[in-house]
Amino acid sequence: MIKGRKVILDSIQEQDLLTVYNIIQTEDVGPALSTTVKELNLASLGKFLFTTEPGTECKVFVIKYNDEVVGFVTLNNIHTIRHNAYIGMIAIDPTCKEKLLGLNALRTIIDYAFNYLNLHRLYGHTFSNNKRMNALYDRGGWIHEGTEREYAFYDGEWIDREIWGILRTEYKG
Numbered sequence: 001m002i003k004g005r006k007v008i009l010d011s012i013q014e015q016d017l018l019t020v021y022n023i024i025q026t027e028d029v030g031p032a033l034s035t036t037v038k039e040l041n042l043a044s045l046g047k048f049l050f051t052t053e054p055g056t057e058c059k060v061f062v063i064k065y066n067d068e069v070v071g072f073v074t075l076n077n078i079h080t081i082r083h084n085a086y087i088g089m090i091a092i093d094p095t096c097k098e099k100l101l102g103l104n105a106l107r108t109i110i111d112y113a114f115n116y117l118n119l120h121r122l123y124g125h126t127f128s129n130n131k132r133m134n135a136l137y138d139r140g141g142w143i144h145e146g147t148e149r150e151y152a153f154y155d156g157e158w159i160d161r162e163i164w165g166i167l168r169t170e171y172k173g
């Protein structure tokens with residue numbers, strides 16, 4: 001269990017899968033995470049969350065607020081020799097009205113990655129039309145490292161994907 005200022009991150013358990021699945025099924029969350037989300041079902045959810053490159057590890061946490069699961073965050077491609085990892089997904093249940101949970105969960109996982117896992121670099125991808133997540137990275141001091149043009153085709157159009165990165169020495173907390 002990792003304690004943030006506002007949220008707690010807990011390793012995902014089997015009984016959390018349905019809640020996480022229901023969050024992903026919402027219009028606000030699913031398409032922001034993946035253009036292949038329509039193929040996802042409850043049976044394939046574990047594989048979807050724990051996707052990681054060969055030779056790397058992966059951790060999946062539920063985000064808890066007031067003892068309730070309100071979202072999830074994944075740290076994928078954890079490379080213990082290169083000391084880097086990927087913020088694969090982060091999501092907050094859109095029906096949860098409490099503010100700043102996403103921001104707090106992101107800060108909590110960054111603290112954990114740099115100060116507990118001793119990582120040096122984190123990176124994340126987000127679709128260009130995802131204003132909220134791009135703002136979260138930008139305002140959090142992440143560096144915009146590039147744009148993958150026309151990365152995916154979704155709902156009849158090509159969409160770009162932004163690459164964000166942050167080094168341990170750049171992170172202000």
Ligand SMILES: CC(C)(COP(=O)(O)OP(=O)(O)OC[C@H]1O[C@@H](n2cnc3c(N)ncnc32)[C@H](O)[C@@H]1OP(=O)(O)O)[C@@H](O)C(=O)NCCC(=O)NCCS
Nearest residue numbers: 029032089090091092099100101102103133135136139140
């Ligand atoms: C993206 C997402 C996780 C953000 O979480 P959230 O709980 O909605 O957002 P928060 O309330 O924590 O924070 C966002 C706000 O903090 C602001 N903020 C971001 N970084 C900040 C910082 N370092 N300091 C102060 N404020 C900051 C943002 O500008 C934003 O302000 P606004 O409410 O005026 O728009 C959430 O909207 C979500 O689940 N979206 C769908 C899934 C998704 O897009 N995931 C990302 C792709 S993997």
